Amino acid sequence: MTASLNPTFQRRSLDHLVTVLALLTAVCLASASRSHAAADGTEAKVVEAPPTSSANPFYITNRAPLLPGPLLKLPIGSIVPKGWLRHQLELEAQGFTGHLEEISKWCRFETNAWTDPQGQGHSGWEELPYWLKGYGDLGYVLKDETIIAHARKWIDAVLASQGPDGWFGPRSLQTSLEGKPDLWPHMVMCNVLQSFYEFTGDQRVLPLLTKYFRWVNMQQSKNFGAGYWPKVRAGDSLETIYWLYNRTGDTWLLDLAKRIHEHMQDWTSGVHDWHNVNISQGFREPGVYYLQAREDQFLRAAEHNYQTVMGRYGQFPGGGFAGDENCRPGFGDPRQGFETCGIVEFMHSFEMLTKISGNPLWADRCEEIAFNSLPASLTADLKALHYLTCPNQVQDDKNNKSPGIQNRGTMFSYSPFEVYRCCQHNVSHGWPYYAEELWLATGDRGLCASLYAASEVTAKVGEGAKVTVSEETDYPFSDRVTFRISAAQPARFPLYLRLPRWCLEASVKINGKAVPLKAKPIAYAVLDRTWRDGDSITLQLLMRVSVRRWEKNNYSASVDYGPLSFSLKIGERWSRCGGTDAWPEFEVFPTTPWNYGLVLDQKNPAKAFKLVRNPGPLAAQPFAPDAAPLELRARAKKIPAWKQDSLGLVGKLQPSPVKSTTPNDTITLIPMGAARLRVTAFPVIGTGKDAREWKATDQLTEK
Numbered sequence: 001m002t003a004s005l006n007p008t009f010q011r012r013s014l015d016h017l018v019t020v021l022a023l024l025t026a027v028c029l030a031s032a033s034r035s036h037a038a039a040d041g042t043e044a045k046v047v048e049a050p051p052t053s054s055a056n057p058f059y060i061t062n063r064a065p066l067l068p069g070p071l072l073k074l075p076i077g078s079i080v081p082k083g084w085l086r087h088q089l090e091l092e093a094q095g096f097t098g099h100l101e102e103i104s105k106w107c108r109f110e111t112n113a114w115t116d117p118q119g120q121g122h123s124g125w126e127e128l129p130y131w132l133k134g135y136g137d138l139g140y141v142l143k144d145e146t147i148i149a150h151a152r153k154w155i156d157a158v159l160a161s162q163g164p165d166g167w168f169g170p171r172s173l174q175t176s177l178e179g180k181p182d183l184w185p186h187m188v189m190c191n192v193l194q195s196f197y198e199f200t201g202d203q204r205v206l207p208l209l210t211k212y213f214r215w216v217n218m219q220q221s222k223n224f225g226a227g228y229w230p231k232v233r234a235g236d237s238l239e240t241i242y243w244l245y246n247r248t249g250d251t252w253l254l255d256l257a258k259r260i261h262e263h264m265q266d267w268t269s270g271v272h273d274w275h276n277v278n279i280s281q282g283f284r285e286p287g288v289y290y291l292q293a294r295e296d297q298f299l300r301a302a303e304h305n306y307q308t309v310m311g312r313y314g315q316f317p318g319g320g321f322a323g324d325e326n327c328r329p330g331f332g333d334p335r336q337g338f339e340t341c342g343i344v345e346f347m348h349s350f351e352m353l354t355k356i357s358g359n360p361l362w363a364d365r366c367e368e369i370a371f372n373s374l375p376a377s378l379t380a381d382l383k384a385l386h387y388l389t390c391p392n393q394v395q396d397d398k399n400n401k402s403p404g405i406q407n408r409g410t411m412f413s414y415s416p417f418e419v420y421r422c423c424q425h426n427v428s429h430g431w432p433y434y435a436e437e438l439w440l441a442t443g444d445r446g447l448c449a450s451l452y453a454a455s456e457v458t459a460k461v462g463e464g465a466k467v468t469v470s471e472e473t474d475y476p477f478s479d480r481v482t483f484r485i486s487a488a489q490p491a492r493f494p495l496y497l498r499l500p501r502w503c504l505e506a507s508v509k510i511n512g513k514a515v516p517l518k519a520k521p522i523a524y525a526v527l528d529r530t531w532r533d534g535d536s537i538t539l540q541l542l543m544r545v546s547v548r549r550w551e552k553n554n555y556s557a558s559v560d561y562g563p564l565s566f567s568l569k570i571g572e573r574w575s576r577c578g579g580t581d582a583w584p585e586f587e588v589f590p591t592t593p594w595n596y597g598l599v600l601d602q603k604n605p606a607k608a609f610k611l612v613r614n615p616g617p618l619a620a621q622p623f624a625p626d627a628a629p630l631e632l633r634a635r636a637k638k639i640p641a642w643k644q645d646s647l648g649l650v651g652k653l654q655p656s657p658v659k660s661t662t663p664n665d666t667i668t669l670i671p672m673g674a675a676r677l678r679v680t681a682f683p684v685i686g687t688g689k690d691a692r693e694w695k696a697t698d699q700l701t702e703k
């Protein structure tokens with residue numbers, strides 16, 4: 001993105017771009033830039049998406065009549081995450097996710113309705129499957145035998161709970177919606193079983209899921225529109241049904257998927273439900289159904305839903321939107337929050353749509369929210385989380401913030417306990433699923449580096465050779481990524497490298513020699529050649545400081561460097577407010593001023609920022625204020641009338657430019673994900689006629 005790029009313009013051009021991409025993908029790759037064949041036989045080109053093809057025999061592709069996918073998930077375990085991402089996973093294992101059986105009453109094994117052979121007992125709803133969904137995958141991606149064994153204890157019991165009718169797990173759910181079944185918790189448990197199967201190949205899973213969906217298939221169609229959560233989220237079933245169909249070929253599954261699509265919440269004609277987590281899951285539904293419908297309008301509908309939500313409620317940095325609990329007209333300020341469940345479900349949706357469409361923009365969106373919002377929703381040790389993460393959030397106390405935010409009660413302080421019941425369990429899949437999507441197979445028997453992080457992938461390519469690619473990088477804290485090939489025999493295959501939307505200059509070297517390539521944002525560089533053991537590829541994704549202005553939020557300004565958004569570094573005082581010594585709860589209070597407006601260079605806003613790279617190796621946990629690898633220095637002035645309101649919320653933004661007579665200060669910005677207290681969308685200081693006084697006001701009385 002360029003400095004001062006108007007978000008309205010950006011959105012319109014992205015809309016156009018997505019339309020074009022969909023057409024391109026559907027037709028072929030005729031528009032790919034001409035490939036350059038180098039002297040060493042490398043064919044290098046830039047494409048908007050990998051070709052849709054079912055010609056990859058090594059991995060599960062969509063079975064006809066479903067549309068073939070351009071990008072395919074590799075079996076869980078193929079990718080070994082390293083670097084800071086591995087450390088997040090290790091911290092997650094040591095944190096509350098790894099110990100939820102000790103902390104959460106919903107994760108007590110004894111007499112649990114999910115594990116009882118007759119499905120009788122306690123906790124028969126979403127919490128246990130939410131937790132197990134990420135907990136199992138955490139074990140698989142870390143290859144942590146203790147976690148794998150613990151998860152398996154639960155999964156074995158779930159698999160043994162199926163009755164002759166096909167239903168498994170809690171029997172009460174069969175009739176809990178005024179006599180109709182509540183199908184929602186099973187959608188989550190199906191994800192648990194899918195991952196378990198991908199990792200183990202356990203022979204019990206496909207028959208169990210087939211029998212279960214036979215039971216679902218006996219339901220009257222109107223039951224798919226029953227209840228609130230199951231009706232709105234039934235798109236989650238489609239993904240599981242296609243997953244199962246691709247493995248069994250049972251065509252009745254597609255008839256079932258069509259009936260569910262036609263009777264669930266309509267997400268094809270726009271957004272009609274404004275609950276933040278429902279949106280984060282539901283918006284993608286037409287994009288998933290596109291595989292079966294085979295019409296571009298469905299893929300476009302998912303993009304349109306995203307644009308609708310972000311255009312109204314996502315007018316600030318961080319990759320999320322204002323939904324605390326629902327989106328509310330008049331509440332789009334960056335002080336509004338996004339639920340942690342929303343963050344991880346948005347990531348999951350973006351991961352799915354990346355594979356379905358091949359459009360790298362979805363991977364950009366995934367990185368944006370993963371780097372900027374997910375880490376801030378958790379304490380740096382991953383031993384506690386909060387419910388709502390806001391781009392502007394200067395105090396995390398436990399007191400009620402309603403009606404400033406919609407939910408009453410504690411939403412901001414950090415806790416590992418049931419005060420945040422859904423998020424406490426559901427956050428588990430955020431980082432493990434992310435780690436499973438770093439690398440994808442391509443329809444044309446290649447490999448794609450989709451989400452960049454230090455890692456190692458082993459996969460079959462080309463004519464069936466097994467290769468390992470190790471990826472070394474501190475990305476997103478560095479703009480250089482190095483890949484090394486290990487292969488027993490030379491193997492020809494295409495290697496796809498994602499070119500992010502913010503990267504205006506990318507370059508590639510193979511074994512130290514520059515590859516001629518017309519790189520452009522929102523595309524892939526494709527390097528097709530016979531790769532040999534020891535080959536190395538260096539990808540440089542030039543990062544620049546850039547400033548975004550948010551017209552719909554009072555012309556506020558935010559600062560990015562590559563995929564990272566930056567926040568004011570605010571001194572933090574952590575104060576224990578409950579919990580146990582092993583699992584404490586904390587409030588966080590500011591110890592330094594936060595009410596700054598940025599002093600920008602009008603002609604070149606990005607020029608006002610100085611990037612400081614902290615020396616030494618990357619900290620194991622870089623998402624902490626004092627370990628932040630990158631800082632920005634900026635000029636700013638205090639706005640004395642900008643205060644917290646009587647609820648403790650940061651005051652709403654007022655129109656920029658803003659007058660200030662205070663002296664210039666130099667402030668420090670750190671990556672948003674490292675800041676548990678932050679201002680990320682700033683007022684801009686002005687001196688001209690258009691500059692306004694900041695009005696003193698108690699925001700509580702404002703709409």
Ligand SMILES: [Zn+2]
Pocket residue numbers: 339340341342420421422423424426
């Ligand atoms: Zn939640």
